[in-house]
Amino acid sequence: xDYYECEVRMRHKNGHWVWVLAHGxxxxxxxxxxxxxxxxTHLDITARKHADEELLRSHAMMQTIIDNxxxxxxxxxxxxxxxxxxxxxxxxxxxxxxxxxxxxxTFESIIRYNAEHGxxxxxxxxxxxNQIVGRxxxxxxxxxxxxxxxxxxxxxxxxxLPDGGFVSTYIDVTxxxxxxxxxxxxxxxxxxxxxxxxxxxxxKSRFVANMSHEIRTPMNAILGMLRLLHNTSLTPRQLDYAxxxxxxxxxxxxxLNDILDFSKIEAGKLxxxxxxxxxxxxxxxxxxxxxxxxxDKNIEVLYDIDPAIPNELFGDDLRLQQVLINLGGNAIKFTxxxxxxxxxxKIGVVNDAVxxxxxxxxTGIGIAPEHQEHIFSGFSQAEASTTRRFGGTxxxxxxxxxxxxxxxxxxxxxxxxxxxxxxxxxxxxxxxASASQMPMIQTATEALRVLIVDDNPVARESLLVGxxxxxxxxxxxxxxxxxxxxxxxxxxxxxxYQVVLVDYLMNDMNGWQTCVRLRExxxxxxxxxxxxxHGREVLNGRTETEQALxxxxxxxPVTPCMLRDVVEHARSPKxxxxxxxSIKTPPPKRLQGMRVLVADxxxxxxxxxxxxxxxxxxxxxxxxxxxxxxxxxxxxxxxFDVVLMDVQMPVMDGFTATQRIRQRVNxxxxxxxxxxxxxxxxxREACLAAGMNDHVGKPFDLDILVATLRRHTGRETAPDTxxxxxxxxxxxxxxxxxxxxxxxxxxRLGGNQGAYARMLRSSLTDVRASAEQLARHLSxxxxxxxxxxxxxxxxxxxxLGANVLAERAARAEQLLAAPLAPDQTAALLDEWRxxxxxxxxxxxxxxxxLEVAMPDHTAPVHDDATPHQVLDELTTLLRExxxxxxxxxxRVRSHPAIARVDLRPLGAAIAVLDFESAIxxxxxxxxxxxxx
Ligand code: ADP
Numbered sequence: 001x002d003y004y005e006c007e008v009r010m011r012h013k014n015g016h017w018v019w020v021l022a023h024g025x026x027x028x029x030x031x032x033x034x035x036x037x038x039x040x041t042h043l044d045i046t047a048r049k050h051a052d053e054e055l056l057r058s059h060a061m062m063q064t065i066i067d068n069x070x071x072x073x074x075x076x077x078x079x080x081x082x083x084x085x086x087x088x089x090x091x092x093x094x095x096x097x098x099x100x101x102x103x104x105x106t107f108e109s110i111i112r113y114n115a116e117h118g119x120x121x122x123x124x125x126x127x128x129x130n131q132i133v134g135r136x137x138x139x140x141x142x143x144x145x146x147x148x149x150x151x152x153x154x155x156x157x158x159x160x161l162p163d164g165g166f167v168s169t170y171i172d173v174t175x176x177x178x179x180x181x182x183x184x185x186x187x188x189x190x191x192x193x194x195x196x197x198x199x200x201x202x203x204k205s206r207f208v209a210n211m212s213h214e215i216r217t218p219m220n221a222i223l224g225m226l227r228l229l230h231n232t233s234l235t236p237r238q239l240d241y242a243x244x245x246x247x248x249x250x251x252x253x254x255x256l257n258d259i260l261d262f263s264k265i266e267a268g269k270l271x272x273x274x275x276x277x278x279x280x281x282x283x284x285x286x287x288x289x290x291x292x293x294x295x296d297k298n299i300e301v302l303y304d305i306d307p308a309i310p311n312e313l314f315g316d317d318l319r320l321q322q323v324l325i326n327l328g329g330n331a332i333k334f335t336x337x338x339x340x341x342x343x344x345x346k347i348g349v350v351n352d353a354v355x356x357x358x359x360x361x362x363t364g365i366g367i368a369p370e371h372q373e374h375i376f377s378g379f380s381q382a383e384a385s386t387t388r389r390f391g392g393t394x395x396x397x398x399x400x401x402x403x404x405x406x407x408x409x410x411x412x413x414x415x416x417x418x419x420x421x422x423x424x425x426x427x428x429x430x431x432x433a434s435a436s437q438m439p440m441i442q443t444a445t446e447a448l449r450v451l452i453v454d455d456n457p458v459a460r461e462s463l464l465v466g467x468x469x470x471x472x473x474x475x476x477x478x479x480x481x482x483x484x485x486x487x488x489x490x491x492x493x494x495x496x497y498q499v500v501l502v503d504y505l506m507n508d509m510n511g512w513q514t515c516v517r518l519r520e521x522x523x524x525x526x527x528x529x530x531x532x533x534h535g536r537e538v539l540n541g542r543t544e545t546e547q548a549l550x551x552x553x554x555x556x557p558v559t560p561c562m563l564r565d566v567v568e569h570a571r572s573p574k575x576x577x578x579x580x581x582s583i584k585t586p587p588p589k590r591l592q593g594m595r596v597l598v599a600d601x602x603x604x605x606x607x608x609x610x611x612x613x614x615x616x617x618x619x620x621x622x623x624x625x626x627x628x629x630x631x632x633x634x635x636x637x638x639x640f641d642v643v644l645m646d647v648q649m650p651v652m653d654g655f656t657a658t659q660r661i662r663q664r665v666n667x668x669x670x671x672x673x674x675x676x677x678x679x680x681x682x683x684r685e686a687c688l689a690a691g692m693n694d695h696v697g698k699p700f701d702l703d704i705l706v707a708t709l710r711r712h713t714g715r716e717t718a719p720d721t722x723x724x725x726x727x728x729x730x731x732x733x734x735x736x737x738x739x740x741x742x743x744x745x746x747x748r749l750g751g752n753q754g755a756y757a758r759m760l761r762s763s764l765t766d767v768r769a770s771a772e773q774l775a776r777h778l779s780x781x782x783x784x785x786x787x788x789x790x791x792x793x794x795x796x797x798x799x800l801g802a803n804v805l806a807e808r809a810a811r812a813e814q815l816l817a818a819p820l821a822p823d824q825t826a827a828l829l830d831e832w833r834x835x836x837x838x839x840x841x842x843x844x845x846x847x848x849x850l851e852v853a854m855p856d857h858t859a860p861v862h863d864d865a866t867p868h869q870v871l872d873e874l875t876t877l878l879r880e881x882x883x884x885x886x887x888x889x890x891r892v893r894s895h896p897a898i899a900r901v902d903l904r905p906l907g908a909a910i911a912v913l914d915f916e917s918a919i920x921x922x923x924x925x926x927x928x929x930x931x932x
Pocket of ligand 1: 364
């Protein structure tokens, strides 16, 4: 049968082309086989044809898109046959082309290939294939990462298709993964570092905290010892050294405390120690500390305290005080004029606590905005120049801020350069339930009429508020004149003022003058209380009559209660006219009225000389070189009693200046005293040769300087009690010129002449015996004992003021540290014999003079006490390091029952004030007595 079917493109009679499906049967053919008769149908399939073409085109388009995707793509149908994919898919998964040569690539064939090539590790191929293919039969949305053995990391995600099967995309995330891993590693390292750093920082802070603590302990010992040292008798120079050491030690301790606090805070070790406290007491103590900081600055430190604040509070008062001391101290430090005000306001009540606002305001240099933030971080100051100008560590505020934070507050600063600063914080402090009714300021017992005289408006106002809170009726005036007028106006009536509070320093009439006039006007019934910003020193140099004008005296800042106390005390019947017992009467001024010219190029020395000499009543003029000195003394109007001339000065030295002065007839006898840092004989000679009268050493020893000045101005003929202050300072000087420094030794012995005389006498035996003892030791070759003997003798001699003996003993001790040649030994022994003879005579002489000078010199002959009693007494005194032990020793020595015992070791120990071994000797003696 001859059928046909074909698609042909034919031209329509209308001229357009149509696709036709021709379909029929050939009935006959020509001889050569061409169709002759056909019957069939023609179906127009143009539309279908177009649709097919469209499909093909979109297929092609799809493939192009797929091929150009930035990721791999695969599509499997419901039978898990691969129906679409791109080259990226092949390359990303490392699939060879031949897998795709034949159509009908399946999911399974791909997985199997992968499994066989180790893509899934060493697992059994069939198992893996079954597993994966099994899962793929029920496809779902998926997204996972796959790490290929070749290092490529793939992110695979996919979704099921509507008719079954699924589509997947593959993205190479190797780079991203690597970056991410690196980042993670970095992060980890960073975390570790941070943790390490934190650990180290904590450890360091702990270390510093512990160290500071460790250092503080001996520091306290040093300070304690210095206190003790102060209680012994010291020469002025030693006292000066001790004072300076104490100042240095105190500042060191302050610094240590700061560091300790700071590191404690940083190490999280600082804990508050809250307790019940009285705000009033805190402020009283603070007043003492702050006013001491003011020194001679022209500023006022004031309290401005809300009367409504309860007194009994609960909190860490020491830390609160520390913060206020710091803020107040800073304010004073950075303020040249004006005032520093500590104000405390009650701004609310929270449960059982009062919310208080503390603010310290000054009128000082201020802090620039850019510095305000970092002044609170440790070790930082507003400006680098601050340290140079003001000192400090930059720790104070950092500590304050942390302390305030620990108390639940926030320390903030408001400041304007040149205007001043306010540091403030708010904290809540619990109030004691029972005390909550009791305000800090309790009304005074008596309603007084009070007049306040102060030229500072801030001070006036805060005083007024405080006084009124006490229940007194008060007015305030700004000047002495006004005060006088007010008091006078009310003098007669029942309105008369009972109390006047006078500021010490005022512009018009000063406080003292005001007091004098007030007293004249109002008589004794008026209580006059003086307030000063400058400490009690203002009373020094006031005559007793002047001081007697006052009924009371207070140093600012003051709390109302301080005012109440001083006024009530002043008005109490038993109060005498002057309640200033604690004020020492100033020592007599030894240079009263003496006109002294000081020439020195060193500012410090000038200041020291000026202060020391003015304190003694001298009228001091100062110049800074020799030329000025000459001009000054030549000036007609200047008549000086004496010139203190530094030797080395710029422009013109002291020698030349002296020669110039001496050339003037009328100045030939003007006393000129050289000040030399060096007391060498050659120096002294040069001074004398230049025409100077004497010399004093630098740094000054006030007593020596005063004595020298007095001597040369005819106020004194002989130096103090010293027989001679200086031992010969030239080596090889004749030993016969020795003297005993009686005054110095007496000072050291607390002025106890009797004990001293007895010690001198008792030492004589030892001194005399020493020559023979030395000879014995040396002939035995026992250098150690010889050296020890000299050592003991040196101590005894130094205590007794036998300076030459002490010096020679020291030299001998040194010499004996090593064995000597025979001729050296002989020389030493000879020398010593001569020396002992002379020195013994000197000592005896000194003892005799003392005995004669003593008012009632009676040696104890009888003693009713038992030997044990006297020994016990001595031991007790020794334990207390009491100088009276010297006398007690004499009693022991002269006790008939003890006389036969060898007391020399005990005596030697006491003579050198080695109390510890003395105690041991006493105990041994007591045992020896028992055994008898
Ligand atoms: P210190 O005073 O020991 O340097 P502080 O932490 O107490 O350390 O203060 C840090 C800095 O803040 C100071 O050096 C100063 O520059 C500045 N400062 C603090 N208080 C004041 C103030 N009242 N007025 C001006 N500057 C201040």
